[in-house]
Amino acid sequence: MGADFALDRGAILAIAGPNGAGKSTLMRLLAGTVAPTSGSITLDGQQLSEIKLDERARQIAFVSQNEVPDGRLQVRDYVELGQMPIWHEYSRDDHKNALDQVLKLAQLEDKADFPIACLSGGERQRAHIARALAQRPRLLLLDEPTNHLDPEAKGRILSLISTLGVTIIMILHDLVLIPEFASHVALMKNGRVSQFGLTDDVLTSQAVRSTFGVDYLLLPHGSRCVPVLDIRKTPVPLGRNQDK
Structure with a gap:
């Protein structure tokens, strides 16, 4: 694992x-669940x-990405469990008000009174994030927060994330x-962070082609350009032995 970058608060x-x-190994290192064999990780120095x-x-x-709470x-x-590390730092009323705010923020x-098992995939993911926010963290780590979600649910999750106002590091495949x-953005390849920086500076056609082997295009759409991936591969002619 090789990584060298610094991130400003927010x-x-x-x-x-x-x-x-x-990617997941790097996330576990940042969370402190795995210790680095060399180098160091610092939080506010x-x-x-x-x-x-x-x-x-x-x-x-x-x-x-493997959060599986008791569906009952x-x-x-469930969201209130996030307050356990900070329970003695605030009054019961403060915790109740904060809990109500987090539930509202996560829509x-x-x-609130439904069993977890009754939630859709997108709602369940928002519940995971709400529980994390109940900790009032300075750093929020999200391992593939949009995994297995439909496009609308992805948009809801990422819109929520972008309004939180805390430092966030997330693995995102899309x-x-x-x-x-x-x-x-940090682009990783072969266990190393190959590129890191502002999104517009790092996420270029050349960088995406080098990292993923696909074309990353910016197409005009209204008053702005939107990214599109071209993942077409050269087809194998019928009758050719693909094992050769």
Whole structure:
């Protein structure tokens, strides 16, 4: 694993790369669930390894792509679990008001009394993010927050993320969505961050072709240009033995 970058507070970083590039490993390193074998990770100048676990839980919230809560839990109770690391820092009324605000922000106030099992995929993902926000984190880590969601649900999730006002690092596979929602991009290949910087500077046709082997095009649409991926491959002629 090789990575060298710094992110300002309030920025939104999208990590992208082909399967096996090391994205999830990098996310676990940033979350502190895996220790680096060399180098260091700092949060506001403090070594992550030197931050006590309870303090780390107050500063960093991590939403894994494998979140599977007990489906019998009500949405409100599930989201409230995020307040556990900071429970003694605020009054009960403060926590209740914050919980109501987070549910409203995630557009789940009308589902607060529903069991998790009754939510759609997009609603469930918003519940995961709401639970993380209930921690009042300084850094929010999201491992593929739009995975397996339909286009409308992806838009809702990313729109929510872009309005949170906290530093966010997320793994995002859909390259055409990144310019709309991320301020920075890190492209990964073969276990290393090959490029990092502002989205418009990094997400270029040449960089995408080098990283993913597909064409990244910017096409005019109204008053702006929108990105499009050309993933066509040269077809194999019928009758050719593909194993040769």
